[in-house]
Structure formats: structure tokens, C-alpha cells
Amino acid sequence: MTVEARQKAYRMGHAAEWRAVWRLRLAGYSILMRRYKTKLGEIDIVARRGDLLVFVEVKGRASVTAAADALVGRQFGRVARAASLFIANHPRYAACSVRFDAVLVGGFWPRHLPGVWQPPE
Numbered sequence: 001m002t003v004e005a006r007q008k009a010y011r012m013g014h015a016a017e018w019r020a021v022w023r024l025r026l027a028g029y030s031i032l033m034r035r036y037k038t039k040l041g042e043i044d045i046v047a048r049r050g051d052l053l054v055f056v057e058v059k060g061r062a063s064v065t066a067a068a069d070a071l072v073g074r075q076f077g078r079v080a081r082a083a084s085l086f087i088a089n090h091p092r093y094a095a096c097s098v099r100f101d102a103v104l105v106g107g108f109w110p111r112h113l114p115g116v117w118q119p120p121e
Helices: 003-026 064-069 073-089
Strands: 030-038 041-049 052-060 097-105 111-117
Touching: 003 030, 003 041, 003 052, 003 097, 003 111, 030 073, 041 073, 052 064, 052 073, 064 097, 073 097
Parallel strands: 052 097
Antiparallel strands: 030 041, 041 052, 097 111
């Protein structure tokens, strides 16, 4: 991938995350963190609504279908590991229910997919 292609992908991802944040805010979520990085992985968005803590993977592509196709299992493992560290580092959220969502950005309005997956227990 060329430098220009990487820069374009970075800008597109940043814009997709911004749109996802506003989609979630309009649905009543408070955004706690964006691009939460740990040694085990990164979470695009950490949000909360009431006693529900949501870890969100954002996929921005040319279409919602292409964004959905970009959701793969290994990303969910990365998010789950990072979520465990988030909760360990922020014990005030330990009592919250946890959910893993996705926001697909590929059209005018981002599509929020609540509970798109569950980590193995």
C-alpha cells in the first residue's frame, strides 16, 4: 500500500469514526473514549448508555455491504482483549452490562448493529 493510499484510508477511517460517534450520541449514548489503545488491541469507540457499556468497532467503506464484509472474527478478539483491559483500568464501569456493537459507515446514515457478537465465555 502506498503512502497516499494509507493516508486516504486513515482519513476515511477518522471520518467514519466521527460519523459513528454522532450516530451513537443521537441514540442517547455518551462517548467515553475514542481510539482506546492498549498493548492487546484498540477499541474504536467506548460508549455508555445507562448501565450499559458498549465497545464499538467502526467500519467505513464505499457501501454498507462492503463495511459489513470487513467485519472479521480476529477483530472481535482484539476488541474483547482491549475491553477486558479497559474494565480493569476503569473499575467504576465493572458493574455495567457489556455489549459489543458495530457501526457500519458506507452510505448517508451510519448503521448501528447492537450486540453484533459476544465473546466466548
